[in-house]
Amino acid sequence: MFSVEDRERVRDRIVQMSRADQRLSSGALIGSTVGGGGDRWSDLDLTFGLVDTASMEEVLADWTDRMASEFGAVHLFDLPHLGTVYRVFLLPGNLQVDLSFTPGDKFLGKGLKHETLFGKAVEREPAPPPQPKQVFGMAVVYLLHARACIERNRFWEAEYCISAARNQALILECLNHGLRTSYGRGYDDLPPETLKTFSKTLIGTLDKSHLLRTLGETVDRLLKSSQNVGEVVLKIQSQLREIAMTGV
Template sequence: MFDVEERARVRDELIAAAHSDGDIVGAALVGSTARGVEDRWSDLDLVLQLADDAEEPAVVTRWTRLLDERFGVADTLDVMSREGVRYRVFLLDSSLQVDLSFWPRDQFRATEDGFRLVFGQANEPTSSSAPSSEQTIGMAWLHALHARSAIARGRSWQAVMMLDELRDQIITLLCLRHGLNPWRGREVDRLPAHALETLRDGRATSVGLPELERSRQVLVRHYLTVVEQHDAERAVALRRALEDPVTSC
Protein backbone atom coordinates (compact mmCIF):
# COMPACT_ATOMS: atom_id res chain seq x y z
CA MET A 1 0.00 0.00 0.00
CA PHE A 2 1.41 3.37 -1.02
CA ASP A 3 2.04 6.12 1.51
CA VAL A 4 2.14 9.91 1.25
CA GLU A 5 5.91 9.97 0.88
CA GLU A 6 5.80 7.57 -2.08
CA ARG A 7 3.11 9.63 -3.79
CA ALA A 8 5.21 12.78 -3.40
CA ARG A 9 8.27 10.98 -4.79
CA VAL A 10 6.35 9.69 -7.80
CA ARG A 11 4.95 13.17 -8.45
CA ASP A 12 8.37 14.82 -8.28
CA GLU A 13 9.95 12.22 -10.57
CA LEU A 14 7.18 12.54 -13.15
CA ILE A 15 7.44 16.33 -13.17
CA ALA A 16 11.21 16.07 -13.62
CA ALA A 17 10.68 13.60 -16.49
CA ALA A 18 8.21 15.99 -18.13
CA HIS A 19 10.74 18.83 -17.92
CA SER A 20 13.35 16.71 -19.69
CA ASP A 21 11.02 15.29 -22.39
CA GLY A 22 11.30 17.20 -25.66
CA ASP A 23 7.75 16.17 -26.62
CA ILE A 24 6.30 17.79 -23.49
CA VAL A 25 6.09 21.60 -23.37
CA GLY A 26 3.86 22.08 -20.34
CA ALA A 27 2.51 20.33 -17.27
CA ALA A 28 -0.04 21.00 -14.56
CA LEU A 29 -1.30 19.28 -11.45
CA VAL A 30 -5.07 18.86 -11.18
CA GLY A 31 -7.45 17.07 -8.85
CA SER A 32 -7.23 17.12 -5.07
CA THR A 33 -3.59 18.24 -5.05
CA ALA A 34 -4.35 21.37 -7.07
CA ARG A 35 -7.49 22.09 -5.01
CA GLY A 36 -5.54 21.84 -1.75
CA VAL A 37 -7.63 18.99 -0.36
CA GLU A 38 -5.19 16.10 -0.82
CA ASP A 39 -5.35 13.45 1.90
CA ARG A 40 -3.86 10.05 2.68
CA TRP A 41 -5.97 8.33 0.01
CA SER A 42 -5.68 10.81 -2.86
CA ASP A 43 -4.42 9.72 -6.24
CA LEU A 44 -2.05 11.67 -8.49
CA ASP A 45 -3.29 13.67 -11.49
CA LEU A 46 -0.82 15.18 -13.94
CA VAL A 47 -1.77 16.96 -17.18
CA LEU A 48 0.86 17.01 -19.93
CA GLN A 49 0.97 19.44 -22.88
CA LEU A 50 2.29 17.93 -26.09
CA ALA A 51 4.57 19.74 -28.50
CA ASP A 52 3.07 20.53 -31.90
CA ASP A 53 5.08 17.83 -33.65
CA ALA A 54 4.74 15.17 -30.94
CA GLU A 55 3.24 11.82 -31.93
CA GLU A 56 0.77 11.17 -29.14
CA PRO A 57 0.72 7.33 -29.34
CA ALA A 58 4.52 7.19 -29.18
CA VAL A 59 4.62 9.59 -26.22
CA VAL A 60 1.99 7.57 -24.35
CA THR A 61 3.87 4.34 -24.99
CA ARG A 62 7.15 5.85 -23.81
CA TRP A 63 5.61 7.22 -20.62
CA THR A 64 3.92 3.91 -19.91
CA ARG A 65 7.26 2.17 -20.15
CA LEU A 66 8.84 4.84 -17.92
CA LEU A 67 6.28 4.35 -15.16
CA ASP A 68 6.59 0.58 -15.32
CA GLU A 69 10.38 0.66 -15.14
CA ARG A 70 10.51 3.14 -12.27
CA PHE A 71 7.50 2.24 -10.15
CA GLY A 72 5.96 -1.01 -11.42
CA VAL A 73 2.59 -0.90 -13.21
CA ALA A 74 -0.06 -3.50 -12.42
CA ASP A 75 -2.49 -2.32 -15.11
CA THR A 76 -3.63 0.66 -17.20
CA LEU A 77 -6.94 2.01 -18.46
CA ASP A 78 -7.49 4.57 -21.21
CA VAL A 79 -10.38 7.02 -20.92
CA MET A 80 -11.06 9.48 -23.76
CA SER A 81 -12.56 12.88 -22.99
CA ARG A 82 -15.20 14.58 -25.12
CA GLU A 83 -12.39 16.64 -26.64
CA GLY A 84 -10.55 13.48 -27.68
CA VAL A 85 -7.87 13.83 -25.01
CA ARG A 86 -6.46 10.56 -23.70
CA TYR A 87 -6.38 9.97 -19.95
CA ARG A 88 -4.22 6.96 -19.19
CA VAL A 89 -4.96 5.72 -15.70
CA PHE A 90 -2.16 3.72 -14.10
CA LEU A 91 -2.54 1.30 -11.21
CA LEU A 92 0.90 0.97 -9.69
CA ASP A 93 2.01 -2.16 -7.86
CA SER A 94 1.76 -0.17 -4.62
CA SER A 95 -1.97 0.52 -5.41
CA LEU A 96 -1.30 4.22 -6.11
CA GLN A 97 -3.48 5.52 -8.94
CA VAL A 98 -1.70 7.87 -11.36
CA ASP A 99 -3.74 9.70 -14.00
CA LEU A 100 -1.74 11.12 -16.90
CA SER A 101 -3.53 13.06 -19.63
CA PHE A 102 -1.91 14.02 -22.92
CA TRP A 103 -3.20 17.30 -24.35
CA PRO A 104 -2.46 18.89 -27.73
CA ARG A 105 -0.75 22.24 -27.24
CA ASP A 106 -3.81 24.29 -28.26
CA GLN A 107 -6.16 22.40 -25.91
CA PHE A 108 -4.00 22.48 -22.77
CA ARG A 109 -6.12 24.41 -20.25
CA ALA A 110 -8.00 24.24 -16.97
CA THR A 111 -11.40 22.59 -17.42
CA GLU A 112 -12.44 22.50 -13.75
CA ASP A 113 -11.60 24.04 -10.40
CA GLY A 114 -8.08 23.13 -9.40
CA PHE A 115 -5.38 23.56 -12.03
CA ARG A 116 -1.86 24.24 -10.80
CA LEU A 117 0.47 25.08 -13.68
CA VAL A 118 3.92 23.56 -13.14
CA PHE A 119 5.54 24.86 -16.33
CA GLY A 120 4.56 25.92 -19.83
CA GLN A 121 1.73 28.19 -20.92
CA ALA A 122 -1.94 27.23 -20.57
CA ASN A 123 -4.70 28.38 -22.88
CA GLU A 124 -7.81 30.19 -21.63
CA PRO A 125 -9.69 28.01 -19.12
CA THR A 126 -13.07 26.49 -19.87
CA SER A 127 -15.72 25.11 -17.53
CA SER A 128 -16.84 21.52 -17.75
CA SER A 129 -20.57 21.27 -18.34
CA ALA A 130 -22.71 19.99 -15.47
CA PRO A 131 -24.99 17.02 -16.11
CA SER A 132 -28.35 18.00 -17.57
CA SER A 133 -31.17 17.74 -15.03
CA GLU A 134 -33.55 17.02 -17.91
CA GLN A 135 -31.50 14.04 -19.10
CA THR A 136 -30.92 12.82 -15.55
CA ILE A 137 -34.65 12.87 -14.76
CA GLY A 138 -35.30 10.78 -17.86
CA MET A 139 -32.57 8.24 -17.13
CA ALA A 140 -33.91 7.87 -13.58
CA TRP A 141 -37.46 6.97 -14.60
CA LEU A 142 -36.04 4.55 -17.16
CA HIS A 143 -34.12 2.73 -14.43
CA ALA A 144 -37.16 2.86 -12.15
CA LEU A 145 -39.24 1.15 -14.83
CA HIS A 146 -36.64 -1.57 -15.36
CA ALA A 147 -36.34 -2.11 -11.61
CA ARG A 148 -40.12 -2.62 -11.42
CA SER A 149 -40.21 -5.11 -14.31
CA ALA A 150 -37.16 -6.99 -12.96
CA ILE A 151 -38.86 -7.41 -9.58
CA ALA A 152 -42.10 -8.54 -11.22
CA ARG A 153 -40.17 -11.14 -13.23
CA GLY A 154 -38.27 -12.39 -10.18
CA ARG A 155 -34.90 -11.19 -11.50
CA SER A 156 -33.45 -10.03 -8.22
CA TRP A 157 -29.92 -9.16 -9.36
CA GLN A 158 -31.12 -7.20 -12.35
CA ALA A 159 -33.36 -5.31 -9.93
CA VAL A 160 -30.38 -4.61 -7.68
CA MET A 161 -28.48 -3.12 -10.61
CA MET A 162 -31.41 -0.99 -11.76
CA LEU A 163 -32.02 0.31 -8.23
CA ASP A 164 -28.36 1.24 -7.92
CA GLU A 165 -28.61 3.18 -11.20
CA LEU A 166 -31.78 4.91 -10.01
CA ARG A 167 -30.06 5.94 -6.78
CA ASP A 168 -27.12 7.36 -8.73
CA GLN A 169 -29.46 9.53 -10.81
CA ILE A 170 -31.24 10.76 -7.67
CA ILE A 171 -27.87 11.69 -6.17
CA THR A 172 -26.98 13.64 -9.31
CA LEU A 173 -30.26 15.57 -9.15
CA LEU A 174 -29.75 16.31 -5.46
CA CYS A 175 -26.22 17.55 -6.05
CA LEU A 176 -27.38 19.80 -8.90
CA ARG A 177 -30.12 21.18 -6.65
CA HIS A 178 -27.65 22.02 -3.88
CA GLY A 179 -24.85 23.31 -6.11
CA LEU A 180 -22.56 20.34 -5.43
CA ASN A 181 -20.34 18.41 -7.80
CA PRO A 182 -21.97 15.05 -8.58
CA TRP A 183 -19.05 13.65 -10.59
CA ARG A 184 -18.14 10.22 -9.20
CA GLY A 185 -19.84 11.15 -5.92
CA ARG A 186 -17.20 13.80 -5.25
CA GLU A 187 -19.43 15.95 -3.02
CA VAL A 188 -22.36 13.67 -2.27
CA ASP A 189 -21.36 13.48 1.41
CA ARG A 190 -22.04 17.21 1.67
CA LEU A 191 -25.75 16.77 0.92
CA PRO A 192 -28.17 17.70 3.73
CA ALA A 193 -28.58 15.04 6.38
CA HIS A 194 -32.26 14.43 5.57
CA ALA A 195 -31.41 13.67 1.93
CA LEU A 196 -28.70 11.23 2.93
CA GLU A 197 -31.04 9.56 5.41
CA THR A 198 -33.62 8.96 2.67
CA LEU A 199 -30.95 7.52 0.40
CA ARG A 200 -29.86 5.24 3.24
CA ASP A 201 -33.43 4.11 3.90
CA GLY A 202 -33.84 3.31 0.21
CA ARG A 203 -31.01 0.78 0.20
CA ALA A 204 -32.19 -2.81 0.10
CA THR A 205 -30.93 -4.93 2.99
CA SER A 206 -31.19 -8.16 1.01
CA VAL A 207 -31.83 -9.42 -2.52
CA GLY A 208 -35.20 -10.84 -1.56
CA LEU A 209 -37.94 -9.58 -3.85
CA PRO A 210 -40.14 -8.03 -1.11
CA GLU A 211 -37.15 -6.07 0.20
CA LEU A 212 -36.18 -4.96 -3.30
CA GLU A 213 -39.76 -3.76 -3.86
CA ARG A 214 -39.65 -1.83 -0.58
CA SER A 215 -36.39 -0.23 -1.72
CA ARG A 216 -37.89 0.65 -5.09
CA GLN A 217 -40.91 2.33 -3.54
CA VAL A 218 -38.75 4.43 -1.20
CA LEU A 219 -36.44 5.49 -4.03
CA VAL A 220 -39.31 6.30 -6.41
CA ARG A 221 -40.95 8.50 -3.76
CA HIS A 222 -37.65 10.23 -3.12
CA TYR A 223 -37.07 10.63 -6.85
CA LEU A 224 -40.49 12.23 -7.39
CA THR A 225 -39.86 14.65 -4.54
CA VAL A 226 -36.56 15.69 -6.09
CA VAL A 227 -38.09 16.01 -9.57
CA GLU A 228 -40.78 18.26 -8.11
CA GLN A 229 -38.05 20.65 -7.00
CA HIS A 230 -36.74 20.80 -10.58
CA ASP A 231 -40.02 20.63 -12.55
CA ALA A 232 -43.31 20.40 -10.64
CA GLU A 233 -45.46 19.71 -13.70
CA ARG A 234 -43.22 16.90 -14.85
CA ALA A 235 -43.31 15.36 -11.37
CA VAL A 236 -47.13 15.13 -11.47
CA ALA A 237 -47.05 13.21 -14.74
CA LEU A 238 -44.27 10.91 -13.57
CA ARG A 239 -46.10 10.19 -10.31
CA ARG A 240 -49.08 8.80 -12.23
CA ALA A 241 -46.80 6.51 -14.24
CA LEU A 242 -44.42 5.24 -11.58
CA GLU A 243 -46.18 4.86 -8.22
CA ASP A 244 -48.04 1.57 -8.88
CA PRO A 245 -46.59 -1.16 -6.61
CA VAL A 246 -45.43 -4.55 -7.84
CA THR A 247 -48.03 -6.96 -6.43
CA SER A 248 -46.59 -10.28 -7.63
CA CYS A 249 -43.54 -10.34 -5.33
Protein backbone atom coordinates (compact mmCIF):
# COMPACT_ATOMS: atom_id res chain seq x y z
CA MET A 1 0.00 0.00 0.00
CA PHE A 2 1.08 3.57 -0.65
CA SER A 3 2.52 5.71 2.13
CA VAL A 4 1.78 9.34 2.96
CA GLU A 5 5.22 10.16 1.57
CA ASP A 6 4.34 8.41 -1.70
CA ARG A 7 1.16 10.45 -1.97
CA GLU A 8 2.99 13.70 -1.32
CA ARG A 9 5.60 12.92 -3.98
CA VAL A 10 2.89 12.21 -6.53
CA ARG A 11 1.01 15.38 -5.56
CA ASP A 12 4.10 17.56 -5.86
CA ARG A 13 4.97 16.14 -9.28
CA ILE A 14 1.42 16.60 -10.60
CA VAL A 15 1.44 20.20 -9.37
CA GLN A 16 4.75 20.76 -11.13
CA MET A 17 3.43 19.24 -14.36
CA SER A 18 0.19 21.22 -14.24
CA ARG A 19 1.92 24.56 -13.70
CA ALA A 20 3.97 23.92 -16.83
CA ASP A 21 0.92 23.03 -18.95
CA GLN A 22 -0.09 26.16 -20.87
CA ARG A 23 -3.53 24.69 -21.59
CA LEU A 24 -4.43 24.93 -17.90
CA SER A 25 -5.45 28.39 -16.70
CA SER A 26 -5.77 27.51 -13.03
CA GLY A 27 -5.56 24.64 -10.61
CA ALA A 28 -6.46 23.69 -7.08
CA LEU A 29 -6.06 20.88 -4.60
CA ILE A 30 -9.43 19.68 -3.30
CA GLY A 31 -10.61 16.89 -1.04
CA SER A 32 -9.52 15.72 2.38
CA THR A 33 -5.79 16.47 1.99
CA VAL A 34 -6.31 20.25 1.68
CA GLY A 35 -4.39 22.15 4.34
CA GLY A 36 -2.48 19.08 5.44
CA GLY A 37 -5.65 17.19 6.29
CA GLY A 38 -6.64 13.65 5.45
CA ASP A 39 -5.21 10.47 6.87
CA ARG A 40 -3.17 7.44 5.90
CA TRP A 41 -5.91 6.26 3.51
CA SER A 42 -6.85 9.52 1.79
CA ASP A 43 -6.64 9.74 -1.98
CA LEU A 44 -5.56 12.71 -4.10
CA ASP A 45 -7.97 15.14 -5.77
CA LEU A 46 -6.81 17.95 -8.04
CA THR A 47 -8.94 20.08 -10.32
CA PHE A 48 -8.02 22.36 -13.21
CA GLY A 49 -9.57 25.02 -15.43
CA LEU A 50 -8.83 25.02 -19.16
CA VAL A 51 -7.97 28.05 -21.29
CA ASP A 52 -10.51 28.88 -23.99
CA THR A 53 -8.43 27.39 -26.81
CA ALA A 54 -7.77 24.06 -25.10
CA SER A 55 -9.45 20.87 -26.27
CA MET A 56 -10.88 18.79 -23.44
CA GLU A 57 -10.33 15.56 -25.39
CA GLU A 58 -6.68 16.37 -26.10
CA VAL A 59 -5.98 17.43 -22.51
CA LEU A 60 -7.55 14.26 -21.12
CA ALA A 61 -5.65 12.04 -23.56
CA ASP A 62 -2.35 13.78 -22.90
CA TRP A 63 -2.70 13.68 -19.13
CA THR A 64 -3.68 10.02 -19.25
CA ASP A 65 -0.47 9.24 -21.16
CA ARG A 66 1.59 11.35 -18.77
CA MET A 67 0.09 9.74 -15.67
CA ALA A 68 0.91 6.32 -17.13
CA SER A 69 4.49 7.21 -18.03
CA GLU A 70 5.26 9.15 -14.84
CA PHE A 71 3.57 6.94 -12.27
CA GLY A 72 2.43 3.73 -13.96
CA ALA A 73 -1.14 4.92 -13.47
CA VAL A 74 -4.11 3.01 -14.88
CA HIS A 75 -7.15 4.97 -16.07
CA LEU A 76 -10.21 3.46 -14.35
CA PHE A 77 -13.18 5.56 -15.49
CA ASP A 78 -14.52 9.07 -16.18
CA LEU A 79 -17.33 10.87 -14.38
CA PRO A 80 -18.78 13.87 -16.26
CA HIS A 81 -20.59 16.37 -14.03
CA LEU A 82 -21.80 19.92 -14.78
CA GLY A 83 -19.28 20.44 -17.57
CA THR A 84 -16.43 18.95 -15.55
CA VAL A 85 -14.82 15.61 -16.40
CA TYR A 86 -13.40 13.67 -13.46
CA ARG A 87 -10.79 11.15 -14.59
CA VAL A 88 -9.96 8.52 -11.99
CA PHE A 89 -6.58 6.77 -11.88
CA LEU A 90 -5.13 3.94 -9.83
CA LEU A 91 -1.40 4.09 -9.14
CA PRO A 92 0.93 1.38 -7.84
CA GLY A 93 0.41 0.93 -4.12
CA ASN A 94 -3.34 1.42 -4.65
CA LEU A 95 -3.17 5.20 -4.52
CA GLN A 96 -6.28 6.69 -6.14
CA VAL A 97 -5.76 9.99 -7.95
CA ASP A 98 -8.72 11.97 -9.29
CA LEU A 99 -7.94 14.69 -11.82
CA SER A 100 -10.81 16.88 -12.99
CA PHE A 101 -10.89 19.37 -15.84
CA THR A 102 -13.39 22.14 -16.58
CA PRO A 103 -13.51 24.64 -19.46
CA GLY A 104 -12.85 28.14 -18.07
CA ASP A 105 -12.05 29.09 -14.51
CA LYS A 106 -15.39 28.35 -12.79
CA PHE A 107 -14.38 24.89 -11.70
CA LEU A 108 -14.88 25.01 -7.94
CA GLY A 109 -18.19 24.20 -6.32
CA LYS A 110 -19.37 26.99 -4.03
CA GLY A 111 -18.01 26.46 -0.53
CA LEU A 112 -15.77 23.59 -1.64
CA LYS A 113 -12.72 23.23 0.55
CA HIS A 114 -9.70 23.89 -1.66
CA GLU A 115 -6.16 25.17 -1.91
CA THR A 116 -5.39 27.25 -5.00
CA LEU A 117 -2.21 26.09 -6.75
CA PHE A 118 -2.04 28.63 -9.56
CA GLY A 119 -4.26 30.96 -11.56
CA LYS A 120 -7.63 32.27 -10.43
CA ALA A 121 -10.11 29.80 -9.02
CA VAL A 122 -13.71 30.99 -9.34
CA GLU A 123 -16.55 29.30 -7.51
CA ARG A 124 -19.67 28.14 -9.32
CA GLU A 125 -23.03 27.22 -7.89
CA PRO A 126 -22.98 23.64 -6.62
CA ALA A 127 -25.35 20.98 -7.86
CA PRO A 128 -28.61 21.07 -5.89
CA PRO A 129 -29.16 18.32 -3.32
CA PRO A 130 -31.50 15.48 -4.29
CA GLN A 131 -35.18 16.16 -3.82
CA PRO A 132 -36.76 14.14 -0.96
CA LYS A 133 -39.70 13.04 -3.10
CA GLN A 134 -37.36 11.70 -5.79
CA VAL A 135 -35.29 9.80 -3.21
CA PHE A 136 -38.44 8.37 -1.61
CA GLY A 137 -39.80 7.30 -4.99
CA MET A 138 -36.59 5.47 -5.87
CA ALA A 139 -36.73 3.63 -2.55
CA VAL A 140 -40.31 2.53 -3.20
CA VAL A 141 -39.37 1.07 -6.58
CA TYR A 142 -36.45 -0.84 -5.03
CA LEU A 143 -38.77 -2.24 -2.34
CA LEU A 144 -41.31 -3.41 -4.91
CA HIS A 145 -38.60 -5.15 -6.89
CA ALA A 146 -37.17 -6.69 -3.73
CA ARG A 147 -40.46 -8.40 -2.87
CA ALA A 148 -40.85 -9.69 -6.41
CA CYS A 149 -37.31 -11.07 -6.34
CA ILE A 150 -37.91 -12.83 -3.02
CA GLU A 151 -40.98 -14.58 -4.41
CA ARG A 152 -39.03 -15.58 -7.51
CA ASN A 153 -36.25 -17.03 -5.31
CA ARG A 154 -33.81 -14.49 -6.76
CA PHE A 155 -32.30 -13.80 -3.37
CA TRP A 156 -29.09 -12.08 -4.46
CA GLU A 157 -31.08 -9.61 -6.53
CA ALA A 158 -33.45 -9.12 -3.59
CA GLU A 159 -30.46 -8.33 -1.36
CA TYR A 160 -29.31 -5.71 -3.86
CA CYS A 161 -32.74 -4.06 -3.94
CA ILE A 162 -33.20 -4.01 -0.16
CA SER A 163 -29.74 -2.52 0.32
CA ALA A 164 -30.46 0.10 -2.34
CA ALA A 165 -33.74 1.04 -0.62
CA ARG A 166 -31.92 1.31 2.71
CA ASN A 167 -29.43 3.69 1.12
CA GLN A 168 -32.26 5.89 -0.13
CA ALA A 169 -33.70 6.00 3.40
CA LEU A 170 -30.27 6.97 4.74
CA ILE A 171 -30.05 9.72 2.14
CA LEU A 172 -33.38 11.06 3.42
CA GLU A 173 -31.96 11.07 6.95
CA CYS A 174 -28.92 12.97 5.71
CA LEU A 175 -31.22 15.53 4.09
CA ASN A 176 -33.17 15.80 7.35
CA HIS A 177 -29.93 16.56 9.23
CA GLY A 178 -28.30 18.80 6.62
CA LEU A 179 -25.52 16.31 5.86
CA ARG A 180 -23.80 15.31 2.63
CA THR A 181 -25.79 12.82 0.59
CA SER A 182 -23.43 11.54 -2.11
CA TYR A 183 -21.53 8.26 -1.88
CA GLY A 184 -22.59 7.64 1.73
CA ARG A 185 -20.35 10.45 2.97
CA GLY A 186 -22.89 11.72 5.47
CA TYR A 187 -23.98 8.38 6.91
CA ASP A 188 -21.37 8.16 9.67
CA ASP A 189 -22.20 11.72 10.77
CA LEU A 190 -25.82 10.84 11.51
CA PRO A 191 -26.75 10.66 15.22
CA PRO A 192 -25.81 7.26 16.72
CA GLU A 193 -29.40 6.67 17.78
CA THR A 194 -30.53 7.14 14.16
CA LEU A 195 -27.94 4.73 12.82
CA LYS A 196 -28.87 2.17 15.46
CA THR A 197 -32.42 2.03 14.11
CA PHE A 198 -31.04 0.97 10.73
CA SER A 199 -29.18 -2.06 12.10
CA LYS A 200 -32.15 -4.35 11.46
CA THR A 201 -32.13 -3.38 7.77
CA LEU A 202 -28.74 -5.05 7.30
CA ILE A 203 -28.88 -8.42 5.57
CA GLY A 204 -27.01 -11.23 7.27
CA THR A 205 -28.24 -14.21 5.28
CA LEU A 206 -30.14 -14.94 2.07
CA ASP A 207 -32.77 -17.01 3.84
CA LYS A 208 -36.22 -16.14 2.48
CA SER A 209 -37.81 -15.46 5.86
CA HIS A 210 -34.87 -13.26 6.87
CA LEU A 211 -35.11 -11.29 3.65
CA LEU A 212 -38.82 -10.69 4.26
CA ARG A 213 -38.16 -9.48 7.81
CA THR A 214 -35.39 -7.20 6.60
CA LEU A 215 -37.66 -5.90 3.86
CA GLY A 216 -40.26 -5.02 6.48
CA GLU A 217 -37.70 -3.23 8.63
CA THR A 218 -36.53 -1.27 5.61
CA VAL A 219 -40.09 -0.21 4.80
CA ASP A 220 -40.48 0.95 8.40
CA ARG A 221 -37.24 2.93 8.35
CA LEU A 222 -38.12 4.54 5.04
CA LEU A 223 -41.48 5.73 6.33
CA LYS A 224 -39.94 7.11 9.52
CA SER A 225 -37.25 8.93 7.53
CA SER A 226 -39.75 10.55 5.14
CA GLN A 227 -41.23 13.32 7.27
CA ASN A 228 -40.12 15.94 4.75
CA VAL A 229 -41.25 14.13 1.61
CA GLY A 230 -44.83 15.35 1.46
CA GLU A 231 -48.30 13.93 0.99
CA VAL A 232 -47.20 11.08 -1.26
CA VAL A 233 -46.07 9.20 1.86
CA LEU A 234 -49.54 9.38 3.41
CA LYS A 235 -51.12 8.23 0.17
CA ILE A 236 -49.12 5.01 -0.14
CA GLN A 237 -47.84 4.13 3.34
CA SER A 238 -50.43 1.38 3.86
CA GLN A 239 -49.52 -0.09 0.47
CA LEU A 240 -45.85 -0.03 1.39
CA ARG A 241 -46.48 -2.01 4.57
CA GLU A 242 -48.18 -4.68 2.46
CA ILE A 243 -44.94 -5.26 0.55
CA ALA A 244 -43.38 -7.25 3.38
CA MET A 245 -46.51 -9.05 4.56
CA THR A 246 -46.41 -12.82 4.26
CA GLY A 247 -49.28 -14.58 2.55
CA VAL A 248 -49.77 -11.73 0.09
